[in-house]
Amino acid sequence: MQSGTVIRFAAITISAVFVLGIWMTTGSPDLTLLRFFSVAVLVASILLTAWDKFLWKLAPVQRTPRVPRDVNGTWEARLESFWVNPETGTRIPPKTVYVVIRQTSSAVSVTLLSNESRSKSSIARLVQEDGSWTLHYIYTNEPGYSVVTRSPIHHGSGVLRVIGQPATRINGDYWTDRDSKGHLHLNHRVKAMAEDYAGAVQLFEEVAA
Numbered sequence: 001m002q003s004g005t006v007i008r009f010a011a012i013t014i015s016a017v018f019v020l021g022i023w024m025t026t027g028s029p030d031l032t033l034l035r036f037f038s039v040a041v042l043v044a045s046i047l048l049t050a051w052d053k054f055l056w057k058l059a060p061v062q063r064t065p066r067v068p069r070d071v072n073g074t075w076e077a078r079l080e081s082f083w084v085n086p087e088t089g090t091r092i093p094p095k096t097v098y099v100v101i102r103q104t105s106s107a108v109s110v111t112l113l114s115n116e117s118r119s120k121s122s123i124a125r126l127v128q129e130d131g132s133w134t135l136h137y138i139y140t141n142e143p144g145y146s147v148v149t150r151s152p153i154h155h156g157s158g159v160l161r162v163i164g165q166p167a168t169r170i171n172g173d174y175w176t177d178r179d180s181k182g183h184l185h186l187n188h189r190v191k192a193m194a195e196d197y198a199g200a201v202q203l204f205e206e207v208a209a
Contacts, residue, residue, distance in 0.1 A: 048064055056105040062166060068105060068126050069133040069162045071170065074194045075099040075186040076204050079114070083180040098200035099170075099186055101135075110137045110158070113197040116151065117143040126162070133162040135170065154178050160186070 055061060057070045077099050081092045100111040108126050112119040124137035137158050143151045160172030170186035190207055194200035 031167070051129050052106055065131075068103070068108075068128075069165065069167050070103070071101050071108075071135065071162055072103045073101060073168050073189045073191045074184045074200055074203055075101065075170065076188040076200075077112075077184050077186040079182060079184055081180065081182040083182070093141070097184075098194060098197065098204075099184070102193065108135070108137075110135070110139065112139070112141075113194065115197055116147045117141050118196075119156070127130070133167075135160040135162060135172070141176070143156070158184065160184060 025133055026124065052133055056067055057072070061067055062070055073100065077097050078094050079097045080094045084091055097112055097114040100113065101113075102109045103126070108124045110119075110121040110124050119139045119141040121137040121139045124135065126133055126135050128134075135158070139156055139158070141156065142155050143153060154176050156174055156176035158172060158174035160170045163169045163171065167189075171184065173181060173183055175181045188204070190203050
């Protein structure tokens with residue numbers, strides 16, 4: 001159910017309860033209360049939008065156990081693939097990638113940027129499990145034109161555990177439909193959102209400068 005629908009349903013319900021309460025108490029319905037319906041919807045919309053966009057990120061609110069951990073931003077990460085080349089019997093060396101997480105209090109998306117491809121989540125959610133926050137996502141990987149023959153488009157999923165309050169690192173594993181898997185270490189973050197791999201590299205170069 002969309003947030004706008006939720007707001008209208010809540011406003012209608014509250015207004016109806018008040019009208020029925022007055023009717024049962026006085027014996028006649030007082031419809032003047034309905035004049036405030038549009039005001040109630042407006043106020044509820046503003047409060048819900050403010051909460052969803054930024055209020056939940058405030059430090060005092062983040063200490064509340066049930067509030068999702070704020071993991072917004074571009075993360076520099078180390079990707080360790082467990083795939084073994086059948087021709088050489090060796091594994092791919094670890095590489096630096098960047099993970100862009102866009103998040104509100106009610107939704108989250110994950111984009112992984114590497115020098116060869118881009119992975120975008122189709123489904124993602126941040127859930128609390130045994131007192132810790134865990135990021136689950138399903139993604140589609142789109143390789144660059146130069147590597148598509150040896151690394152075709154594929155799908156996968158990841159489970160990453162958020163560490164720290166506020167979040168200081170994210171670690172976990174991923175699997176793909178190419179029968180491969182690996183590990184991700186997200187250790188450094190900037191709040192800016194990178195649009196591509198080159199942009200992510202530049203963001204962290206500016207931080208280091």
